[in-house]
Amino acid sequence: MTDHKALAALLFPDVTMTPQDWLNRYPSRALSEGAQTTRFAPSPTGFVHIGSIMASLVSRRVAHQTGGAFILRIEDTDKKREQDGSVEMIVRSLLNFDLAPDEGIVAVDPEVEAGDYAPYTQSERGEMYWSFARELVEKGLAYPAFDTEVELDQTRKLQEAQRVKPGYYGRWARWRDASLEEVEARLEAGERPVIRVRAPFPAEGRAKFVDAIKGPLDLPENEQDAVLLKSGNRLPTYHFAHVVDDTLMRVNLVIRGDEWLPSAPLHVQLFDYIGQPLPTYAHVAPIAKMDGSSKRKISKRKDPEANVAYYYEQGYPVQAVTEYLLNLANSDFYDWRKANPTAPNSEFEVKLDRMGVASPLFDPVKLNDISKDIIATYTAEQIYNYALNWAEQYNPRLVDVLSADRAYSLRVFNVERTGEAPRKDIMNWSDIERACGLFFDELFSGAIAANGYPFPKVEIAALQKILERGAAFDPAQPKEEWLAGMRAFAAELGFAPDAKTFKKDPTAFKGHFGDMMMVLRVGLSGKTNTPDLYEMQQTLGVKRVQERVQRALAYIGEGAL
């Protein structure tokens, strides 16, 4: 008992800084009352989860709304799982989503740090953890343990056989009350211990705190002697790193996934042991999806949509994904968006207490809907740039198509985009070929080769006449005049002037005006659903219209129908 100081000296002979020294070196932030400093603390495992983007989005927004900072800290204490390039990937993802950190690793080059609380990479903060660990050992609140993996495993099996709670605690904690001599002997034999907390046993207290999302929580006090420092590299486990780093970085709002909730009592205990105030916690429910008939958290192994790369590949605008996530975070975002159709979404105030406590299901249909709405607000120029930028990485053919004639591409994207009700038919950049392909000869040819012409059931002679008439398109003619002319032509051919007239006596006509126009539409585009025919012809231009009519006529002539 009285040997705690000696034990600490034995374990940490080179540690000269005390926790208080570190606290002095990293003083409280000079921020206004109510300012909340938050962080995103990923481990560099080569994968950025969409849930991380959501947590970062919320963290950054809340920090900025309150006048605090948003930090990116790298949790690289498990060197085995680390993958090259991960940090760059994490930063790039954040930047892509307009979530640039204010502090920490702020540039794609991980050497570039910003902020007064550096270093922001845990593997570089060893001394700080050691200082805190040493003090805990001195106070008898932590101790070294030399158990091997095999021993731990045996204990677990024994516990299972006896049907008691698994873990390292109370009487199962072999090294909890080992003598100084015993420790010394092992150390001399070259063994490296882990450092574990000495949790109260039996734990009878409760860990109580108010979660900013879930409300008041009342959990059983921690009684597990969790590992604080690992034996190999002496780096901390998540739990200890969280407590030390968030204390020293003066983070006062910890937003994290709710898989951390069960270990919150440990954290509460640790903050208490080091005598530092508990930050506010906000535990975010994970995004889930249906797997057969059961719901589960989206996983990086099974679900492509868990990976941010999925959204890049599909070509969803960042704004769309952001607004979808905002919508999941605060469902009243939609009402706000409706009331403020053109305001940047950064003006929307994110409220933690408005976040749902249960896991929401990922809904691609909703994402698509939001994305269509957003793309509808873009100008032709913006769409062109975004699409080209996307295609350069994911669709080389589209790059050629779009850049062959930039002015023409812009005209295409401008079709039905300038009026009160812009077209909402582009879901994401990978959807461009489907939505706009008909305007581009190369894509058009490909589609015809693959699918032919889906002409309506109209006799061949009429088909030909309609197409020929279409080739006579005069771009100088105003739309209403053109429509009137086509209507008159329809009557000549024996089509009803409108659907209503046709319905009254279907046998008296070959079809109605729409049927006739459909022939021309299909002839020009190869599709039955297209933008406004008049605008389409204007955009295609006389030459292209004539070529396409010839091509359709040839197709009919070949007897392909």
Added chain:
RNA sequence: GCUCCAUUCGUCUAGCGGUCCAGGACGUGGCCCUCUCAAGGCCAAAACACGGGUUCGAUUCCCGUAUGGAGCACCA
């Protein structure tokens, strides 16, 4: 097994004891508009997991049950 968290239309959710025979949005169906789509307008179907309490009164509070989720590592 243990501990925690959750459970309102298909989905995201509003609701914080009477205002709810439960509101909105996406999706679905119908109608209108219309040269086809897209959009837009109008309308419709669609939910408080179950059982006990507490209360004059429960979607709202409490307790069970069921179901789902998360966690129980020298991973974060």
